Amino acid sequence: MGPEEIEKYVLKTTTELRLRGSSKRTIESYLFFIKPFLESIQDPVTVSLDQVKLYLADLIDKYSNKSRSLAVSSLRFLFKRVIDRPDIFVKLEVPKKEKKLPIVLSTDEVRNLIDAIEHQKSKLIVRFLYSSGLRVSELVNLTPKDLDFNQNIGWVRKGKGSKDRLFKIAESISKQLQKYLAKHPENKFVFSEEEPMSVRNVQFIVTFAARKAGITKKVTPHTLRHSFATALLDAGENLLIIQQLLGHENLETTKIYTHISQDQLKNVKSPLDRL
DSSP states (O other): OOHHHHHHHHHHHHHHHHHTTOOHHHHHHHHHHHHHHHHTOSOTTTOOHHHHHHHHHTTTTTSOHHHHHHHHHHHHHIIIIISOOGGGGTTOOOOOOOOOOOOOOOHHHHHHHHHTOOSHHHHHHHHHHHHHOOOHHHHHTOOGGGEETTTTEEEETTOTTSOOEEEEOOHHHHHHHHHHHHHOTTOSBTTBSSSOOOHHHHHHHHHHHHHHTTOOSOOOHHHHHHHHHHHHHHTTOOHHHHHHHHTOSSHHHHHGGGGTOHHHHHTOOOGGGGO
């Protein structure tokens, strides 16, 4: 298929996704798999199921089950909404997602990670991440108007799934955050001036601090989100509350933290001891 034809289908797909309220990130993820698929075929209107399977089979050694599930979803959307051939995916199985327990840090490890950071803005960013449980993409897009220091709450505007949600501002960083913003009245975003701080920059801050603190686990900004959820669960917080704070649409997603909350297991009292 030629470049012009490919661009036509890319534009149609983008338009359909935007009409359904899909985020920029979702659109980019779908096109990541749709573009090379279109490049590998002659005509999507006449393409066979076997050709689709060959493309997906080529992804097995390159991507995880989760990514290949996304590839299937992307092509299913293409055929159902853009090409109007929903029949082609009826017999196609979606790869099962690998169920991996998230990596979490203990309270001591989080403390050591934060203490290893010398730069005050970087330290504030990491403390904010851990205290709020925000995704790094949500953190970098926060604006000063999203924060209410009278109630110590904040709002994620159009987070994952294009939904607004509330989060707590920890009392231990509230005043520090207010002082920081007072020194930077020009900031359009909480941690940057004109444009959102890059996600990669935040990732570097966290991974560098983890190495400096001597933490051998693979630590990313999302590790702090996992650690936030597990710490709340260990403290006896209601699972439904944690679900709302994390912005999980499905409670089953939040329940994964019940498998890694060791403190709750240790504190279970035997029925015999209650006699």
